[in-house]
Amino acid sequence: MKQMYFHLMPYTELPDDFREKHPSVWVDIDPALFNPERAHRMYNEFIDELEFAAEVGFDAVCVNEHHNNGYGLMPSPNLIASALSRRVSDAAICVMGNSLALYNPPVRVAEEMAMIDCISGGRLIAGFPVGTPMDTCYAYSQNPSQLRQRYHEAHDLILKAWTEDKPFAFNGRFNQQRYVNIWPRPVQKPHPPIWIPGSGSVETWQWCAAQSYVYCYLSYFGYKLGMDVMNGFWREMDRLGKDRNPYRAGFLQFVGVAESKKEARDLYKEAAEYFYGRSLHVDPRFAQPSGYTSESTIRARVRSQVLTAADQAVGAALGRVKAATEIDDIVARGYVIIGSPDEVAAQLRQVATELNVGHLMLLLQFGNMGRDLTMYNTRLFAEKVMPQLRDLFADRWVDHWWPKAMPRAARMPASVRAVA
């Protein structure tokens, strides 16, 4: 199983009374709460943490895109990914990803990702999310009724830009470009692996199956709610006649490791409660822009058990369902897995097996967790948990969706980290 290190880059200094005094962490969050000099420190520490994770053996480092957001400080994940490409030797660089409809023209994504693929010597995973309503329809004012049409056209254009062997004109419905001819071109042929983070719509699953893309369920609500979504995904793969190769899927899980479960509870309580109490305090008025969710998905959500669970996760994110904000409840519901290395390893092994997920994305920094605790969590996980999980799926399945980097000897060495 691949163990990937995911970082949201949250703002770590939202005030204690944030939930009471502010309507939303997202879209219209108060700009007065942002201190750029503190953010200078946060960014550099977060990049240190990602570099450290690669150094101690995680298979990939993952970054993602959010806008107007107090728990995700990466409007441009590509900036962080390019910095990581220089400093990280062997880990894959997973950009999870660029919301395609937000880029004008969308070949910007093809260009920047090709740059990252060149700099990293072919280690890029190209994530193509549609993007949340908050990021796309509100922060970026994209038309919710056109978002998916634009997303799919952008996807087609990017793929063609990566693979066509001569300049071409693109005469699309939303994008017209007379001379598409990107320089640089990606190292990986025909193109970097494409992964699709999605909330659990049947159409997305079908599309991933048809294109042979990895489907990722990136929920903040852990394996218990994730189970229903992933079961739905695999049932759909069965129906479509696809094998149950666990590497078709990715899943996100928060984890806190310590010497014992009690110690873990004490160590990670504050960060977990900060995240679920403050970082996920989103005003529900930004939940459902008309047209964002397709009619067939609305029908499926009403009618199917599976997607009701996905809805519950969305509802919790948006305050409709009361999400746990207190540590024992957070742990009981499976949002965060905590314990000793052996306990965590056993639980993750069970989760990955039951969800049948070959790409486990781990959030080891969350909420206002500081650098020291993050490094401790990261190191302990790498030393004591990771080795217990490496073998899972590896004997039976091949990961066709992992980057095919240039041979190590042919790659320029990454610059050496200054901080051990």
Place this chain on the structure above:
Amino acid sequence: MTEPKERQVTVNGRTCRVWEKGQGEPLGYLAGFGGLPRWTPVLDRLAAKRRVIVPSLPGFPGADMGHDQLDVLLDWVLATRDLLGEAGLDGADLMGASVGGALAAEVAAIFGPMVKRLILVAPLGIYDEAEPVADLWAQRPGQVAGLVCQDPAKFNALVAAPEGVNDPIEWQIIQVRASEAAARLLWPLSDTKLAQRLPRIRQRTLLLWGREDKVVPPSYAKRFADRLPGATTIRLIDGAGHLADLDQPDAVADAALAFLEAR
């Protein structure tokens, strides 16, 4: 209140419902936010004096999908013009509310002879930073009715599934689609440059506005009137919100009919 006659016309290859009731000179009506899931009292009042013809815009209740083919404002204006023509409203008086008001104004500005006299009820299409239009699509659950109507029960009654409806889920989806169609046309409720085209409207125009409009402040009536070169009348409707003709059907119908009867 009795039900209207119903027929179907085709626009861009998709069917659109046309309701018709009453005798006399034709009066077209383009619905506001939410469209017309059912016949409403204001239409009945107008039908007492005029032949009221109510075509449904693409994506709105009564019409097929079809909004998803309309990408830019020109697509919408042409679809509206074609719809009015198919409905038999060439050169007729035209009334439009909210979303329908924005399109009625566009048709009057761009296809002048299509419209005889124009009645706009709190039309969308202008945005003034000093007094922003409310974001209809960024509301907490259950708050839309109170935003668009002075009496939320009026909007809730408009969109409620009728008793014995075959498929309540599909009924719900029709209401969601109406909101999507409006969003497709007007998202993010900013300036559509209608203000630049208003000086092309030569028709006599009546501007009706709910005095309690919480979506487009009543002061926008003057912003419209100032740009209209023809004879223009403003009437504020007491006790009415954005969808003024839902809140106060009698007052709106009286004002509209008085305007149309004046020589």
